[in-house]
Amino acid sequence: xxxxxxxxxxxxxxxxxxxxxxxxxxxxxxxxxxxxxxxxxxxxxxxxxxxxxxxxxxxxxxxxxxxxxxxxxxxxxxxxxxxxxxxxxxxxxxxxxxxxxxxxxxxxxxxxxxxxxxxxxxxxxxxxxxxxxxxxxxxxxxxxxxxxxxxxxxxxxxxxxxxxxxxxxxxxxxxxxxxxxxxxxxxxxxxxxxxxxxxxxxxxxxxxxxxxxxxxxxxxxxxxxxxxxxxxxxxxxxxxxxxxxxxxxxxxxxxxxxxxxxxxxxxxxxxxxxxxxxxxxxxxxxxxxxxxxxxxxxxxxxxxxxxxxxxxxxxxxxxxxxxxxxxxxxxxxxxxxxxxxxxxxxxxxxxxxxxxxxxxxxxxxxxxxxxxxxxx
Amino acid sequence: xxxxxxxxxxxxxxxxxxxxxxxxxxxxxxxxxxxxxxxxxxxxxxxxxxxxxxxxxxxxxxxxxxxxxxxxxxxxxxxxxxxxxxxxxxxxxxxxxxxxxxxxxxxxxxxxxxxxxxxxxxxxxxxxxxxxxxxxxxxxxxxxxxxxxxxxxxxxxxxxxxxxxxxxxxxxxxxxxxxxxxxxxxxxxxxxxxxxxxxxxxxxxxxxxxxxxxxxxxxxxxxxxxxxxxxxxxxxxxxxxxxxxxxxxxxxxxxxxxxxxxxxxxxxxxxxxxxxxxxxxxxxxxxxxxxxxxxxxxxxxxxxxxxxxxxxxxxxxxxxxxxxxxxxxxxxxxxxxxxxxxxxxxxxxxxxxxxxxxxxxxxxxxxxxxxxxxxx
Numbered sequence: 001x002x003x004x005x006x007x008x009x010x011x012x013x014x015x016x017x018x019x020x021x022x023x024x025x026x027x028x029x030x031x032x033x034x035x036x037x038x039x040x041x042x043x044x045x046x047x048x049x050x051x052x053x054x055x056x057x058x059x060x061x062x063x064x065x066x067x068x069x070x071x072x073x074x075x076x077x078x079x080x081x082x083x084x085x086x087x088x089x090x091x092x093x094x095x096x097x098x099x100x101x102x103x104x105x106x107x108x109x110x111x112x113x114x115x116x117x118x119x120x121x122x123x124x125x126x127x128x129x130x131x132x133x134x135x136x137x138x139x140x141x142x143x144x145x146x147x148x149x150x151x152x153x154x155x156x157x158x159x160x161x162x163x164x165x166x167x168x169x170x171x172x173x174x175x176x177x178x179x180x181x182x183x184x185x186x187x188x189x190x191x192x193x194x195x196x197x198x199x200x201x202x203x204x205x206x207x208x209x210x211x212x213x214x215x216x217x218x219x220x221x222x223x224x225x226x227x228x229x230x231x232x233x234x235x236x237x238x239x240x241x242x243x244x245x246x247x248x249x250x251x252x253x254x255x256x257x258x259x260x261x262x263x264x265x266x267x268x269x270x271x272x273x274x275x276x277x278x279x280x281x282x283x284x285x286x287x288x289x290x291x292x293x294x295x296x297x298x299x300x301x302x303x304x305x306x307x308x309x310x311x312x313x314x315x316x317x318x319x320x321x322x323x324x325x326x327x328x329x330x331x332x333x334x335x336x337x338x339x340x341x342x343x344x345x346x347x348x349x350x351x352x353x354x355x356x357x358x359x360x361x362x363x364x365x366x367x368x369x370x371x372x373x374x375x376x
Numbered sequence: 377x378x379x380x381x382x383x384x385x386x387x388x389x390x391x392x393x394x395x396x397x398x399x400x401x402x403x404x405x406x407x408x409x410x411x412x413x414x415x416x417x418x419x420x421x422x423x424x425x426x427x428x429x430x431x432x433x434x435x436x437x438x439x440x441x442x443x444x445x446x447x448x449x450x451x452x453x454x455x456x457x458x459x460x461x462x463x464x465x466x467x468x469x470x471x472x473x474x475x476x477x478x479x480x481x482x483x484x485x486x487x488x489x490x491x492x493x494x495x496x497x498x499x500x501x502x503x504x505x506x507x508x509x510x511x512x513x514x515x516x517x518x519x520x521x522x523x524x525x526x527x528x529x530x531x532x533x534x535x536x537x538x539x540x541x542x543x544x545x546x547x548x549x550x551x552x553x554x555x556x557x558x559x560x561x562x563x564x565x566x567x568x569x570x571x572x573x574x575x576x577x578x579x580x581x582x583x584x585x586x587x588x589x590x591x592x593x594x595x596x597x598x599x600x601x602x603x604x605x606x607x608x609x610x611x612x613x614x615x616x617x618x619x620x621x622x623x624x625x626x627x628x629x630x631x632x633x634x635x636x637x638x639x640x641x642x643x644x645x646x647x648x649x650x651x652x653x654x655x656x657x658x659x660x661x662x663x664x665x666x667x668x669x670x671x672x673x674x675x676x677x678x679x680x681x682x683x684x685x686x687x688x689x690x691x692x693x694x695x696x697x698x699x700x701x702x703x704x705x706x707x708x709x710x711x712x713x714x715x716x717x718x719x720x721x722x723x724x725x726x727x728x729x730x731x732x733x734x735x736x737x738x739x740x741x742x743x744x745x746x747x748x749x750x751x752x
Contacts, residue, residue: 044584063584063679066718082678083698104487111490111504112482128487178561185554208420208439213607231589302458303439322459342442 005041005071005232006143012136013039016051019132026099027052028129029090032108034311035133037233040072048090052097059086059093087113091120103129131316138308138316139330144234145354148310148332151193151236152352152363154228158184159240163372169218173198173211184228193227193235194313201248204241204346207303207338219245221257221345221370233311237334238364239350242372254344258370260297264347265368267291267337271305275333275353275360281323288319288337300339308333309352331355332363381417381447381608382519388512389415392427395508402475403428404505405466408484410687411509413609416448424466428473435462435469463489467496479505507692514684514692515706520610521730524686524708527569527612528728528739530604534560535616539748545594549574549587560604569603569611570689577624580617580722583679583714595621597633597721597746609687613710614740615726618748630720634746636673640723641744643667643713647681651709651729651736657699664695664713676715684709685728707731708739 016039020028030049036042039049040058044067047060058077060068068077080089094102094117102121104114106128118126140148162183167176177198184192199209200216204223216222225239241264247257270291274284285305292298305319308331317325317333333355338348349368353360367373392415396404406425412418415425416434420443423436434453436444444453456465470478470493478497480490482504494502516524538559543552553574560568575585576592580599592598601615617640623633646667650660661681668674681695684707693701693709709731714724725744729736743749 066582067584106488106491107486109487110483111480111485111487112506114487115482115504128491130488174561178558182554182558185550206442208443 007041007141009039009041009072013051013056015136016133017053020051020053020103023103023127023129023132024101025103025127025129026101027055027094027097028103028105028132029094029109030105030133031090031113032105032133035105035137038133038137038311040075042068042071043233044068046086048086050090050093050097052099055097057093057097059089061086087116088120091117094121094124099124101125101127103127103132105133106130134316137310139328140310140332141330144310145330145332147230147232147234148236148352149363151189151228151230151234152238154184154187154189154230155193155226155236155238156364156366158187158189158228159224159226159238159366161187163242167216170215172213172215173200173203174213176216177211180224180226184226189228190231190233191229193229193237197223197225197239199223199346200244201345202343204348205340205342205344206346207340207348217244217248220248221347223346223348225348225350227313235309235311235313236352236364237309237313237350238352238366239336239338239348240366240368240372241347241349241370243370247370248345251344254341255297257345257347260295260339261347261349261370263292263295263297264337264339264349267301268335268349268351268368271335272353272360272362275327275335275355276357277327277329277355279327281317281319281325281327282321284327284335285319285321285323288335292337292339297339300341301337302340303338306334306336306350327355329356333360335360383417383517385415385417385448389427389432391512392509393429396427396429396479399479399503399505399508400477401479401503401505402477403431403470403473404479404481404508405470405485406481406509407466407489408481408509411481411513414509414513414687416451418444418447419609420444422462424462426466426469426473428475431473433469433473435465437462463492464496467493470497470500475500477501477503479503479508481509482506510692513686515704516686516708517706520686521706521708523606523608523610524612524728525739527565527604527606527610528614530560530563530565530606531569531602531612531614532740532742534563534565534604535600535602535614535742537563539618543592546591548589548591549576549579550589552592553587556600556602560602565604566607566609567605569605569613573599573601573615575599575722576620577721578719580724581716581718581720582722583716583724593620593624596624597723599722599724601724601726603689611685611687611689612728612740613685613689613726614728614742615712615714615724616742616744616748617723617725617746619746623746624721627717627720630717631673633721633723636671636715637723637725637746639668639671639673640713640715640725643677644711644725644727644744647711648729648736648738651703651711651731652733653703653705653731655703657693657695657701657703658697660703660711661695661697661699664711668713668715673715676717677713678716679714682710682712682726703731705731705733709736711736
């Protein structure tokens with residue numbers, strides 16, 4: 001468990017509280033774990049936060065008494081007895097608060113929870129809410145940015161150390177992934193930010209690959225999609241595609257590797273001027289697709305252009321076709337164009353950017369080319 | 377991703393299908409990821425299974441086409457286009473099946489999903505269902521038992537190797553946990569079965585501890601709660617509390633370590649005769665509490681006695697006070713009594729058992745005493 005958090009959780013809760021009135025709510029039940037953490041600093045689970053017009057109350061249990069005191073000093077806690085389930089403790093705490101109009105996070109509470117709460121508190125006007133805390137979380141404050149920069153730094157140094165150590169012939173993708181995981185932890189990461197993708201050649205042609213028990217190719221491409229998580233839970237997300245040995249064989253039906261890799265890098269660069277407040281997410285996606293289209297590569301780009309990240313590895317905003325959501329200064333996002341040639345190889349290049357009035361500021365500095373290089 | 381699975385998924389789906397008629401359902405929407413995996417072998421995400429009276433249909437997307445073909449050969453798949461969300465693809469697939477009475481897994485679908493499905497298919501009679509797939513999963517077949525035995529074996533050998541290597545003075549709990557994680561992966565585990573608990577002295581007095589950046593004590597107790605996960609997703613869950621150096625200091629307000637440790641072991645043994653078909657879960661819990669009470673230790677046992685495990689680390693059955701659920705042959709469970717003295721130290725001893733007509737068969741064989749020993 002972490003110690004007292006460096007973030008201003010009271011301010012975050014006040015920003016959420018200001019959303020209650022416009023939505024005609026007396027109170028919001030915050031039940032998603034990552035939202036509870038964002039609004040209170042509590043890193044455990046099985047705990048719900050009630051944010052009312054003049055109330056902040058955590059509903060938790062005795063296992064967490066000490067941790068709550070350490071991580072969220074000063075916050076009121078309703079401790080349920082071991083014989084009572086959380087799903088029943090929440091309406092009990094709510095009843096004492098006499099709220100008439102209560103919002104729930106409908107994208108995370110289960111149908112069973114809602115049914116139970118309606119049964120126990122039939123007089124309440126329940127309202128399905130979506131995106132309230134997500135919206136706050138999408139814009140990072142300066143302390144969060146420090147933490148994300150640290151997560152990027154850990155990822156970059158871990159990767160450089162891992163590549164520099166090289167691979168014993170016969171090393172499998174899974175073994176290489178485990179070694180990178182251990183390297184990241186060894187230099188100070190809590191753990192990796194997500195299950196690492198280490199893919200050789202045809203594995204790299206699958207955007208959603210998992211490391212297999214097969215040796216890295218002697219000659220080919222190595223796609224590494226990795227990130228680090230700090231002790232406070234903030235993440236980074238990077239991808240590099242580099243050469244192993246002499247690189248992959250040439251195939252008559254597949255474009256040449258080097259110019260294709262440069263086209264992917266160029267597509268990433270094309271997004272940067274669009275990473276400023278007011279630009280629609282779809283425009284960022286479009287900029288990358290148009291850049292790839294110049295090289296007749298658009299059809300091989302089979303996923304979205306990127307996403308926000310922070311306490312979660314995938315969070316708002318989402319760079320997808322048709323998404324009208326507008327960027328705001330302080331959002332932190334990935335830009336990750338890729339092209340995939342099934343059975344042959346794939347290329348993805350992913351970096352982390354801060355949205356600013358002057359366009360995207362890149363938070364990562366590892367060389368992007370086919371040769372794995374040192375951190376600049 | 378795993379290859380074709382060794383389990384008989386069609387038989388599992390048929391067992392689920394037989395539950396439809398008694399519940400007056402035409403079809404069940406299986407949306408929980410671990411349930412989809414159990415019923416189909418598919419190890420990816422964002423995929424829903426529809427089980428009707430004469431239908432098995434997966435609703436997935438193009439990213440998983442190849443993986444679905446490999447992991448669930450022969451199963452019908454409805455592939456949604458990238459522009460359509462899963463929450464909208466499910467009712468579209470359902471509409472084509474013309475089911476009138478549809479069950480949903482209310483403990484896992486979100487309120488937002490239910491609201492959307494009701495909106496898109498207003499004529500359907502929706503029914504909240506709980507525990508249908510959980511009930512099937514609670515009883516393991518012989519192939520699953522093989523896999524769980526392998527997970528226990530990996531955990532035991534990894535632990536023995538890790539303890540034998542010893543700890544360099546100054547090694548922190550976090551570093552020791554990372555080393556155990558890496559050891560487990562090195563001998564063939566996919567990864568650890570859950571975030572490992574490595575706790576020295578006062579840390580061991582907290583049942584829900586996370587490894588900290590503080591050195592292991594030179595003299596004291598080391599509590600290790602760990603498990604391994606196989607490539608097919610099956611888990612193990614063990615705890616040992618052993619000596620470091622000369623053991624902890626004596627405290628006038630705390631019982632002596634050695635007899636207390638023996639009392640905890642005795643409490644675990646007391647559960648074994650109760651691990652047979654027809655016994656209520658609460659009786660197992662009670663047997664352990666009564667054994668501890670003989671040594672005036674009952675008040676220090678602040679959590680449940682154990683739980684089932686398999687594809688999840690915590691699943692049915694649950695050994696809790698007041699749980700009337702009855703054991704069945706083929707259930708696989710932990711028995712994990714513990715006593716905790718805040719600020720001093722704690723002891724927990726946890727092993728894995730198979731429920732049989734003759735009582736519990738222990739699947740784990742590591743010595744349970746204060747001295748870490750070899751696997752028998």
